[in-house]
Amino acid sequence: MNIKDKTVSDSKTIMTEMIMPNDTNPLGNLMGGNLMRWMDIAAGVCAAKHAEAHVVTAAVDHVSFDLPIKLGNVITITAQITRAFNSSMEVYVEVQVAEITGANPRKSNHAYFSFVALNESNLKPTKVHKISPQNKIEWDRYNAATRRRELRLVLSGRLKPEEAKEIKEIFSN
C-alpha cells in the first residue's frame, strides 16, 4: 500500500438512526451507552475507510450527556478523522438530534475516539495514511490532537503527568 496523505472528507461517515423503544430507559430517554455504541460503529467505519484496513477501538475520551434524547427522535452521527499518527487515528464524532419531523435540530454530543489499524494477516498494528487538513476547523482539530493524545496517555498510565508538556502548559497559568 502506498502511504499517501488523505483528506478528512475522504472517509467522512454519516449514520442516521431513529430512537426505538429498546434504546431508551424507563423514562423514555436514549441510554448513554446505546449512543456510545452507535458512535463507536460510525467512528470505526470512518477509521477503517481512512486506514484501508481493519481497525479496533483503542480509547474513548470523556463524553458528556447534557440534553436528553427522546424515543422517536432521529440522530445523525458524523465521524471524521482529525489526525493520523503512526498506526493510530483520532476520530471526532458529533451527534445531531432532531424530532422525527426534523423540528428542533441541535447538537447533542461529541467525543474523540482512537483506533488502531491492524494488518489482516497477522493482526499487528499497521501504518496508516497521514491527514492533510483542508480548512481552519480541520487544522484546529489536527493541531489539538497531540494535546488530547497526551492526556489520553496520562489517563491510561502510559505517560507521567510531569512529562505531559502540552497539558502542563494549560494548567500552569
Added chain:
Amino acid sequence: MNIKDKTVSDSKTIMTEMIMPNDTNPLGNLMGGNLMRWMDIAAGVCAAKHAEAHVVTAAVDHVSFDLPIKLGNVITITAQITRAFNSSMEVYVEVQVAEITGANPRKSNHAYFSFVALNESNLKPTKVHKISPQNKIEWDRYNAATRRRELRLVLSGRLKPEEAKEIKEIFSN
C-alpha cells in the same frame, strides 16, 4: 404550516450500516429483507423530514438483488424525495456497498418507496410540501414519478390497466 416548496437536499438522508452476523443467511450474505428494513427506515426518516410530520410506508416498488453483500461489508443508504403529491411522497433509495476497508465500492440496489404523511392529532393524511428539483437528475426522477405512480395504482388494483395512459404508451410501440 406554510406549504412552501422544498428542495431534495433539504431532507436527503444518509445511513451507514455494517453487516453483522445476524443480518446474514447461512451463506454469509446479507438477507434481502434486512436490507429492505434499513431502506425503509432511511426512506421514512427522509419523508418525515420533508413532510415535517409523521409518515407511514404506503408501498415499495420492485427491488432487485443482483450482487451479494457479505458479512463485514459496509453499506451506505441514501434516501431522497423525488416528488411530492397531495399527502404522499415518493422516495428514491440507493444502496452503495464496499468492503470495511472502503475497497471495491459499487452500487448495490435502488428502490422507490411511497409514504403518506399523517396529522399527529387525528392520524389522517395531511398535505405536504411540493418538491422543487434543482438539477437534471432531480428533474428526471421528478418527471418519471407520475409513470411509476400509475404502475403502482395498477399493481395495487386501484387503476384499470386501460386507464394507465403513461404506461400504455411505453408498451404500445
Added chain:
Amino acid sequence: MNIKDKTVSDSKTIMTEMIMPNDTNPLGNLMGGNLMRWMDIAAGVCAAKHAEAHVVTAAVDHVSFDLPIKLGNVITITAQITRAFNSSMEVYVEVQVAEITGANPRKSNHAYFSFVALNESNLKPTKVHKISPQNKIEWDRYNAATRRRELRLVLSGRLKPEEAKEIKEIFSN
C-alpha cells in the same frame, strides 16, 4: 438430485409473529420494512425447502401497505411456491393479521418474492424441481407467474418493454 415435480404444499411455510415494541414506529404501527424482513425469511425458508438447496432473494415485487398493524397484534405469514423456472422460483407471501385475542382477523398484505437456488459447493445457480399445481388457485398463480416475471425483467432493465408480450397485451386494450 432427482428433479421430480413437487406440489405447493410440500414446501408451504407458516410463520407467526407477535408485534413487539421495537417493531413499531413512534405512532405504534408496525414499520413496513420489518414486515418485509419477516416475509423474506418465510419466503426464503419455503424456497429452500422446495429447491432442497440454499437460496438467495433475487427480487421483491411491488408491496402495498394499506392497513396499519399495531403493537401487540399477531401476524401469520404464509409462503407458497407459485412456479419454478430453471433455477429460480416465485413465492407468493400472504400476511394475515389479528388482535392478540384472535379478534378482527383480516388479510393485511401480499407480495411475490423471487429466489435463486445455489449449489452449495460453488455457489452457482442450480436446477430446481418443477411445480405441479393441484387446484384452481394454484393454477391461477402458476399461469400468471410468467406475466409477473416479464414485468420483473422489464423493471430490472433486462427486457425491453416492446418485447414484453404478455404485459403489452394487458395494456393494449
Added chain:
Amino acid sequence: MNIKDKTVSDSKTIMTEMIMPNDTNPLGNLMGGNLMRWMDIAAGVCAAKHAEAHVVTAAVDHVSFDLPIKLGNVITITAQITRAFNSSMEVYVEVQVAEITGANPRKSNHAYFSFVALNESNLKPTKVHKISPQNKIEWDRYNAATRRRELRLVLSGRLKPEEAKEIKEIFSN
C-alpha cells in the same frame, strides 16, 4: 363473552424460525433458553387465541434437549391447547427441526406450558372456553392433563404429595 366449547384446531399456532448466529452458543448449537423463548411465544399466541383474552405464562413443565439444533437449521414450532380448566389452559408445544434444505426432518423437543387468561380491564383471571377433543391424540392429551396438573401443583408446593391421587397411582405399582 359466550363461553362455548372450542376445538384444538381453532387456536393451533405454527411458528417457523431460522437459527441465526446470535441464537447459538460458541459450539454453534441453538441455546436451550432461546428455544424456550420461542416456544413460550408460540404457546402464548395459541392460548390467547383460545381464551380470546390476554394471557400470562403460569408454568413450564420439564423440557429435555436431546438433539443439538445447529446454526442455519429451520425449526417449526406447533402449539395446541390440550385442555382448559377454569381460567387456565395447558398448551402442548412440539418442535420439529430440519436442515435449511428441508433435509433430515425430525422431532426435536416437546413441552407443556400453562397460561392464565386475564381480563384486560382489571388484570384478574377470567373464565376460558372448554376444549372439545376431536380425535384420539387430542383425547389422550386431554385425559393426561389432570395428571400433569397434579404434578405441577406438587412441584410448585401447592399440593401435598400424599394428596396427588393420580400420580400416587403411577408410582405405587
Added chain:
Amino acid sequence: MNIKDKTVSDSKTIMTEMIMPNDTNPLGNLMGGNLMRWMDIAAGVCAAKHAEAHVVTAAVDHVSFDLPIKLGNVITITAQITRAFNSSMEVYVEVQVAEITGANPRKSNHAYFSFVALNESNLKPTKVHKISPQNKIEWDRYNAATRRRELRLVLSGRLKPEEAKEIKEIFSN
C-alpha cells in the same frame, strides 16, 4: 485435567438485567420465555466454569411464574451448581426482582437446569469435577439432587416410574 472437588462458590454466577420494552408482552409484563432465556445463559456460564469445558443444556425442570415482573424492573439471577454427576451438572437458578430504585425486592422464581460438559475436540461428554458442599443449604440441595434427577429421568422416559425409588417413597405415604 485433574478432576478435583470444587466448591459451589467457585463457579457462582450473578447476572443483572433491566427489563426493556422488547422483553415484555402487551400488558407490560416480562414474558416467561425471556426470563428462561436469561436463566439458561446464567446457568450455562456457571456450569461451563465449574466443568472448565463447553456445556450444553440437557434439561430444565418445572418453572412457575407466580409474580409479574414489569417493564423497568431489575432482575438479579444467581446460578449455583448443586451437584455434579459423571459428565452432567445440576444448576440451581434463583431470580430476585426489584424496582429500578431497588424498592420492593423479592424472590421471583427458581428452577433447576441440567447441563452436560463436552470435550471440545470431539464434542463427546467429558468428566466433570465433583462438588464439595460447604454449608447446610448446599448440602440440602446436594442431597435432594438425586431425587430431582430421578424425576427428570422418569419425565423424559428414561426410567420406569416403578424403578424410581426415591420418588416412590415420597408418594407412597
Added chain:
Amino acid sequence: MNIKDKTVSDSKTIMTEMIMPNDTNPLGNLMGGNLMRWMDIAAGVCAAKHAEAHVVTAAVDHVSFDLPIKLGNVITITAQITRAFNSSMEVYVEVQVAEITGANPRKSNHAYFSFVALNESNLKPTKVHKISPQNKIEWDRYNAATRRRELRLVLSGRLKPEEAKEIKEIFSN
C-alpha cells in the same frame, strides 16, 4: 426520603454476559461500543439503587481498550459507587474477562461513569445519599473522586483550567 449515608456494597451490581456473534467486529473481537453499552447499564442500575431514584448518564470518563475480548468469552462487569455529591454520583465500573471455561481470567477495562438522580414526578435533579467508605480501596476511590470531577468539569468546559486546583497540582511538579 431520609437522606442517610449508605455503603458501597449496598448498591454493588454484578452483570455477567457472554460475547455473542453480533457483539463482535469482523475480526471476532467485542466492539468497544458494545462493552460501553453494558457498562452503562450496570452502572445505571447501581446508581439508581444507591439513589433510590431514576438516574440518567451524565458523563463517561476516558476508557482504554487494551486487550481484545473474543467471541464466546464471558465478561463480568462490577459497578460500585465511589462517591455521591449533591444529586450526582460517580460509579467505578470494572470489567473482568475469561474464557467460557473460566480459563485465563484477567482485568480488561475500567471506567468512571457519572449519573444524576431525577425526581420521577418533575424529572428535576434530586438529592442522593452520601457514601460511607468501609475500607482503604473505597476511601482511595472516594478521595480521588473530586480530582476526577474537576477534570470532568474542565473537559466539558464548565471549569477553567486555571481554577482546577487539584489537577494543577498534579501537573505542576
